[in-house]
Amino acid sequence: MANFLTRPRGRVHGRTSLHWTDWVSYAYLLAGLIVMFGPVLWLVMSSFKTESALSQFPPSFLPYSQKEVLVAGFDKPLPLYLAKDEQGQTRELAQVRRIGIVATMVDPLQPQTEIRVNINERQPVNELKFASGNYTELFAKFSFGTYLWNSVFITVVATLITLLFNSMAAFALSKYQFTGQKTVFVLIIATLMIPPTIILVPAFLVISSMGLLNNLWGVILPAVATPTGVFLLRQYMLTIPDELLEAARMDNASEWRIYWRIILPLAAPAMAVLAIFSFMWRWNDFLWPLIVLSRSEHFTLQLALNAFQGELNTQWHYLLAMTVITLIPITLVFTFLQKYIATGIASAGVK
Amino acid sequence: MSVFSAFLGFCFNLVEPVFRLGQKWLGASRIGWLFVGPNLVVIGIFTFLPIVINLVYAVTGGVNLLPTQRPFTGMENFTTLLECRDYTDLQTCRTDIFLRSIFNTVKFSLIQVVLMLFFSLVTALVLNRKIIGRGFWRGVFFYPVLLSPVVVALIWKWLLQSQGVFNAGLVAMGSQPMDWLLDRHWAFFWVVVVSIWAHMGFYTLILLAGLQAIPKDVYEAAEMDAAPPRRVLSRITLPLLMPNLIVVLVLVMIRAVQTFDEVFVLTGGGPGSATTFIVQYIYLTGFAEQIHLYGLAAAASLILAIGLMALTLAQLRLSKAGDAGKVKK
Numbered sequence: 001m002a003n004f005l006t007r008p009r010g011r012v013h014g015r016t017s018l019h020w021t022d023w024v025s026y027a028y029l030l031a032g033l034i035v036m037f038g039p040v041l042w043l044v045m046s047s048f049k050t051e052s053a054l055s056q057f058p059p060s061f062l063p064y065s066q067k068e069v070l071v072a073g074f075d076k077p078l079p080l081y082l083a084k085d086e087q088g089q090t091r092e093l094a095q096v097r098r099i100g101i102v103a104t105m106v107d108p109l110q111p112q113t114e115i116r117v118n119i120n121e122r123q124p125v126n127e128l129k130f131a132s133g134n135y136t137e138l139f140a141k142f143s144f145g146t147y148l149w150n151s152v153f154i155t156v157v158a159t160l161i162t163l164l165f166n167s168m169a170a171f172a173l174s175k176y177q178f179t180g181q182k183t184v185f186v187l188i189i190a191t192l193m194i195p196p197t198i199i200l201v202p203a204f205l206v207i208s209s210m211g212l213l214n215n216l217w218g219v220i221l222p223a224v225a226t227p228t229g230v231f232l233l234r235q236y237m238l239t240i241p242d243e244l245l246e247a248a249r250m251d252n253a254s255e256w257r258i259y260w261r262i263i264l265p266l267a268a269p270a271m272a273v274l275a276i277f278s279f280m281w282r283w284n285d286f287l288w289p290l291i292v293l294s295r296s297e298h299f300t301l302q303l304a305l306n307a308f309q310g311e312l313n314t315q316w317h318y319l320l321a322m323t324v325i326t327l328i329p330i331t332l333v334f335t336f337l338q339k340y341i342a343t344g345i346a347s348a349g350v351k
Numbered sequence: 352m353s354v355f356s357a358f359l360g361f362c363f364n365l366v367e368p369v370f371r372l373g374q375k376w377l378g379a380s381r382i383g384w385l386f387v388g389p390n391l392v393v394i395g396i397f398t399f400l401p402i403v404i405n406l407v408y409a410v411t412g413g414v415n416l417l418p419t420q421r422p423f424t425g426m427e428n429f430t431t432l433l434e435c436r437d438y439t440d441l442q443t444c445r446t447d448i449f450l451r452s453i454f455n456t457v458k459f460s461l462i463q464v465v466l467m468l469f470f471s472l473v474t475a476l477v478l479n480r481k482i483i484g485r486g487f488w489r490g491v492f493f494y495p496v497l498l499s500p501v502v503v504a505l506i507w508k509w510l511l512q513s514q515g516v517f518n519a520g521l522v523a524m525g526s527q528p529m530d531w532l533l534d535r536h537w538a539f540f541w542v543v544v545v546s547i548w549a550h551m552g553f554y555t556l557i558l559l560a561g562l563q564a565i566p567k568d569v570y571e572a573a574e575m576d577a578a579p580p581r582r583v584l585s586r587i588t589l590p591l592l593m594p595n596l597i598v599v600l601v602l603v604m605i606r607a608v609q610t611f612d613e614v615f616v617l618t619g620g621g622p623g624s625a626t627t628f629i630v631q632y633i634y635l636t637g638f639a640e641q642i643h644l645y646g647l648a649a650a651a652s653l654i655l656a657i658g659l660m661a662l663t664l665a666q667l668r669l670s671k672a673g674d675a676g677k678v679k680k
Contacts, residue, residue, distance in 0.1 A: 037494065176386075177380055
């Protein structure tokens with residue numbers, strides 16, 4: 001065990017054959033792949049199943065559902081079964097109706113002759129089919145569009161304001177010398193030690209006396225001053241040479257112009273990191289929106305998911321589709337912007 | 352794109368006069384206040400003001416939200432929360448659910464921190480080896496970190512439900528299906544598993560960064576001396592990784608103590624109060640129950656804050672001790 005754990009990377013061993021510790025490592029990583037991605041993949045596959053396929057036990061990984069055929073003389077498509085007819089031959093038959101343990105079936109090609117089959121002697125014919133109905137019905141049956149819009153609105157607006165306020169503060173704290181500057185910096189960083197969970201009640205009072213209960217701004221405003229954002233941007237802006245600012249001042253540029261036209265463009269990489277984090281924080285936010293937004297027309301996706309899963313008869317087929325839609329933006333960020341996230345964690349320890 | 356840049360230009364022109372004026376009044380360096388202003392106002396209103404008001408809530412009673420209309424009750428809220436006739440038996444406490452939630456939180460944090468450290472350390476050590484596609488494998492373990500707690504909880508709820516994949520496995524092995532989340536011990540077990548699943552990647556990343564910062568020549572020296580791998584691990588890797596391990600230890604504890612979202616959606620704190628943690632108690636008492644007992648919730652928040660402060664101080668102590676130890680060597 002110790003042997004396998006300590007072998008540092010870059011050490012050369014057995015040029016062609018893998019050492020047994022390598023086999024163990026790859027086995028561990030493969031197990032990790034299954035444990036980490038398996039549950040998500042299972043959820044995504046399940047979200048493409050029809051309601052009846054979801055209730056089958058044992059469940060299948062791929063979305064199989066019972067095949068249905070349109071038979072002349074019947075309005076609705078009929079479910080297909082493999083069943084024995086009177087001659088004892090196994091055929092694909094469509095079920096017309098079922099009374100007790102006797103099912104009445106027809107051959108899809110000869111719908112006139114009805115065949116009676118014991119229900120224990122029939123097997124459903126399954127086919128692989130990705131049902132998109134769960135997704136399309138979300139928009140039709142629920143105010144899913146509203147939840148999506150609320151989430152997008154909060155995420156985008158809060159991120160924009162976060163970027164503006166935090167970069168302004170970071171600019172002041174990195175490029176000016178004024179009395180009280182140190183105190184301000186310490187105050188801002190000190191809020192790192194005050195997690196929102198310990199000031200829930202008074203923060204609720206503040207929001208409600210501002211009339212922002214059940215208002216998306218009540219979720220946005222408290223979130224726009226993040227200590228990690230200020231810290232990350234300040235550290236980056238410290239590396240921008242002061243000479244640039246001096247040159248601009250020579251040209252009689254206002255301080256705001258210096259900030260807007262010089263500092264912001266130069267700090268773009270750090271701004272990108274903060275933008276990604278802010279996006280994820282706001283998109284995934286739960287406890288604070290749960291307290292501020294109590295009416296369903298203001299729900300974000302996270303709140304809607306929570307509300308639906310709490311219902312007595314959970315409609316899993318919709319819930320699964322909704323969960324998948326909620327995790328799509330985060331998955332896109334993960335796929336394309338992972339590099340920035342690693343940078344953020346390395347430079348500011350943010351999460 | 353041109354619409355966007357026009358919009359940006361508009362924003363610029365809107366604000367510039369304000370700053371020109373400010374520059375005239377405040378002078379070139381004190382204008383910094385104008386730049387930190389918005390940030391300070393926001394943290395003042397939504398962080399520092401609430402800290403003060405929280406103290407008011409903690410020592411007042413009643414159900415009114417407005418602090419001025421709340422009767423002063425002194426330490427009443429704290430005695431309500433903490434008083435027990437017999438401290439060996441939680442059922443004799445006035446608010447047994449609160450003490451139970453503290454007990455659950457401590458138990459959860461201790462179990463979780465040990466497992467989290469173990470798994471993230473092993474994963475980081477494996478990822479630090481000479482493997483093909485390290486970026487990909489690192490991503491694999493990191494992906495769940497980005498998912499929202501609600502999504503994480505729903506993913507696992509779907510796996511654990513009565514017709515879910517775990518029960519299918521049980522049936523395939525010939526045993527009876529289980530109600531995983533309705534048994535108090537299993538529910539607690541899965542809460543721990545899910546939180547490790549969801550957060551392990553973050554700590555793995557911190558430890559991996561620490562491992563990669565260990566200079567290679569130390570290992571080369573050990574190889575020269577033909578040090579056995581076990582000794583390399585215990586005498587080189589772990590001591591040099593100690594600062595990162597302490598950071599991870601404290602971060603895991605601080606986060607574990609505040610656990611709410613995933614557990615709330617996964618088990619709702621149940622069955623009974625088996626997975627009810629402190630933050631959930633605060634939420635239920637202050638916001639979700641029929642009568643909103645803000646005073647009790649605020650007092651519970653203060654107790655949580657004290658716990659968090661102790662953890663932060665412990666971190667400072669530990670990291671100082673770690674630094675001192677390094678100097679000695």
